[in-house]
Amino acid sequence: xxxxxxxxxxxxxxxVLSKTxxxxxxxxxxxxxxxxxxxxxxAIGLLKQGGLVEVDANGHLTLTDEGRRVxxxxxxxxxxxxxxxxxxxxxxxxxxxxxxxxxxxxxxATVEAIRRHMDAVKP
Numbered sequence: 517x518x519x520x521x522x523x524x525x526x527x528x529x530x531x532v533l534s535k536t537x538x539x540x541x542x543x544x545x546x547x548x549x550x551x552x553x554x555x556x557x558x559a560i561g562l563l564k565q566g567g568l569v570e571v572d573a574n575g576h577l578t579l580t581d582e583g584r585r586v587x588x589x590x591x592x593x594x595x596x597x598x599x600x601x602x603x604x605x606x607x608x609x610x611x612x613x614x615x616x617x618x619x620x621x622x623x624x625a626t627v628e629a630i631r632r633h634m635d636a637v638k639p
Contacts, residue, residue: 519566521620524590525549526559527568530577531587539576593619593627600630603638 519527529548533540546556560577563569568583579587594615601611 519568519586522559523563523566523568524586524620525616526556526563527579527583527587528590528594530569530579531584531591534579539574541575541577545577590619593622596627596631596634597622600634603634 526545526549529545530540533544533548537544542556542560543553545551545560546553549556551559560569560571563583564571568580568586570578570580572578597615597618598608598611601614602608606614
């Protein structure tokens with residue numbers, strides 16, 4: 517399934533919420549992202565059709581293995597970029613916002629170069 521930025525954002529949100537919640541529902545995703553119930557419902561339906569999310573009888577969302585792989589990749593990029601921006605002196609809120617925008621468009625090669633650089637310069 518070819519994912520767009522919004523699909524990656526939904527998967528990342530489910531991953532992040534699952535770290536602090538025992539069960540993640542569409543309503544939780546919508547509240548976290550600030551999206552309407554119909555928008556979230558449509559997106560979750562598409563992710564389910566794409567084999568990236570499973571929804572049980574209680575409406576609890578679970579990432580499939582492939583969905584988790586995409587979510588963790590996106591989340592790791594976000595975390596690395598945010599850390600880099602903060603290290604450069606950007607305030608944490610702006611760093612978080614900018615990382616969110618960039619994480620979906622940056623190449624694997626550039627991410628690896630940033631990772632190597634951060635590993636070399638961090639104490």
